[in-house]
Amino acid sequence: MNRALTVARLQFVAWPxxxxxxxxxxxxxxxxxxxxxxxxxxADPEPTTGGLASIYIVMFIACVNVIIQEFPFAMGLGMSRRSFYLGSLLHFVGQAIVYAGVLHLLSVVEKATGGWGLDLTFFGLPFLLVENPVLRYLAFAIPFLLLGFLGFAIALVFKRWGINGMLTLSTAAFVGIGGLAALTTWRGWWPAIGGWFADQSGGALLVGWPALLALPLAAVSYLIIRRATP
Amino acid sequence: MSPVVTVTDLTKRYGGVTALDGVSFSLAENRIYGLLGRNGAGKTTLMQILTAQNFATSGDVAVFGQHPYENERVLSRISFIKESQTYPSALRVHHVLRAASLVHPCWDEELAQQLVDDFRLPPRRNVRKLSRGMLSSLGIIVGLASRAPLTFFDEPYLGLDAVARQIFYDRLLADYTEHPRTIVLSTHLIDEVSDLIEHVLLIDRGRLLLDVEAEALRGQVLTVAGPVAAVDEFTRTGAELHRVLLGGAARATVRGDFGPTDHDRARALGLTLEASSLQDTVVRLTTATNGAAPATVGATSKEAVR
Structure with missing residues (x-):
């Protein structure tokens, strides 16, 4: 655990x-x-922007970068794969917790100032369905985890199996998703699927399902890194 | 005293390429080892497996008595400086040193700062903007200041000028004398380090050709020159590794368990005789026809030649 903390600190040496x-x-x-x-x-009485997505995208890229750049460096310094993975998780989850708190705070301020005096929704969640304050906080935090763990997993496939691994993964994803779409169209399931999404609460879409997807991604990443070479 | 590193019948294959082929040896505590061999001989692969950065196909390694894979107790006592080390692009020189100080329990900050001055490294420069030589000196600083009980230097001098290399050798020796530890130096500049190395490990095509004390090796390989008949007579007592003919004269490199009587014999035959340098020895051994190494070896050396 000590060494995992060291890894987390290692990734903060250039913290600015x-x-x-x-x-x-x-x-x-x-x-x-x-x-x-x-x-x-x-022109638009109550504008909503998608600008909030930028921080999530940057954090996704940061997680890819952790595997591509920090992993060979930490291994070179003599870290075990387990410590590196736990430390990276710690480093990222720590950021997600704090960042989600700040975003939540900004969304509260946004509401209090009447959308910065412009009725602008920038930090506020697009789904106003999440009313519970804890759930609202999680709705900011959990998507960080889903994207971050996705970044770890994809970058680790590249790190372990190289470009062929990436191509195999893309092919599998393409065939899998395309096949499902074809099947859905053929069987006429689209209205049912649309209905299912519409029935989900905001909490389920922003917190429940992302958390359920993030956990197996984290587990798979750990299995991949165990035999990865820097 | 138990060895720091024990390698038993280690084999590593990459697809159809055999990088290491049944290598066995051990490293004792507080010595400087020279890991020598040509490009692609398997030196880096060997060090990567010893530091758990790569996986063996078969065979065993033990470092400080345990397998290094995912072993914090072992890994925290190793420093592995390799020529191909990459750094996160955001880091500056002082960030890298800070990172290394967090990781290595025996880190000496004072030594690190002094080496930064010695090598004239700009501490605030981004690592991506360092020249090849500066990058090498950064690695050397990390390797020396980490004071790890087991330190590997894998061709650490790339792009370094002669002055900087001399600083490296001097600092290495000075710090080693004060803080003895096991050092493995993998290098091509054999003559430059021949005074530093206490023990020679020579790998060629994934096989261990030599595992011998540097001192013992020095007397084992001789170059004799003189009339062909006399050279023929002398080389019968050892194994001839190499010969150059110049008219009626010959110059041959011979390996054997030579003593003072052999020197007298050479003189009696009218031959000039000199000890081969470590570099010559390595070159002759790795280029000797079909790798056939001599049968006669000293008591201190082990052979893994098949």
Whole structure:
């Protein structure tokens, strides 16, 4: 556990960049949206932007980067794969917990200031279905985990099996998803699927299902890294 | 005293390529080993397996008595500096040193700072903007300042100028004298390190050709020159590794268990005789026809030649 903590600290030695990228990009996205909607005036009475997604995308890329760049470095310094994985998880989950808290806070401020005086929804969740405050917080946090663990898993496939592994994975995903889509169309299941999604609560879509997907991804990543070479 | 490293019948195959072929040896505590061999001989693979960065196909390794794979107790006592080490692109030189200090329990910050000055490394420069030589010196600083009980240097000098290499050798020897530890130095610049190395491990095509004390090896390989008949007479007592003919004269490299009587005999035959340098020895052994190594070997050496 000690060594896992060391790995987490290792990834923070250049912390201004670790924190700077996600928040810098989110801030610039926010300011641009603010400027645009302030200048176009009443064209859209209650604008909602997708700008919040930027921080999630940056964190996904950061997780890919942890495997591609930090893994060979930490292994070179003599870390075990287990410590590296636990430490990276710790490092990332720690960030997700704090970042989700800040985002939640900003969404509260947004509501209190009447959408920054513009009725703008930037930090507020698109699904207003989540009313419970704990669930609202989790709705910010859990998608970080899903994307982050997805980033770890994909990058680890590349690290362990190289470009052939990536191509196999893409082919499998393409055939799998395409096949399911074909089957759904053939059997006329689309309305049923649409109905299923519509029946899900916001909490299930933003918290429950992502958490259920994130856990097996984390487990699979651990199995892959056990035999990965830097 | 139990050995620091024990390797038993280690084999590593990559697809159809055999990188290591039944290698066995052990490393004693507090010595400097020279791991020598040509490009692609299997040196890096061997060190990667010893540090659990790669996996053996068959055979056993024990480091500090245990298998290194996922073994914190073992891994925290190893420092492995390799030429191909990459660094996260966000890091500056001082970040890398900070990271290494977090990882290595015996880290000496004062030594690290002094080496940064010695090698004239700009501490605030991004690692991606370092020249090849500067990158090498960064690795060397990490390797020396980590003071790990088992330290591997895998061709650490790439792009380093002669002055910087000399600083490395001097610092290595000085720090080793003060803080003895087991050091494995893999290098191509054999003549430069021949005074440093206490024990020679020579690998060729994945096989261990030599596992011998440097001192013992020095007397074992001789170069004799003189009339062909006299050279023929002398080389009968050893195994001839190499010969150059120049008219009626010959110059031959011979390996055998030579003593003072052999030196007298050479003089009596009218031959000039000199001990081969370590580099010559390595070159002759790895290029000797069909790898046929001599049968006569000293009591201190072991052979793994088939």
């Amino acid at each position: 960049l670790v924190v700077g990228w996600p928040w810098g990009i989110l801030a610039s996205s926010f300011l641009i949206n603010l400027a645009i909607f302030a200048s176009i005036g009443d």
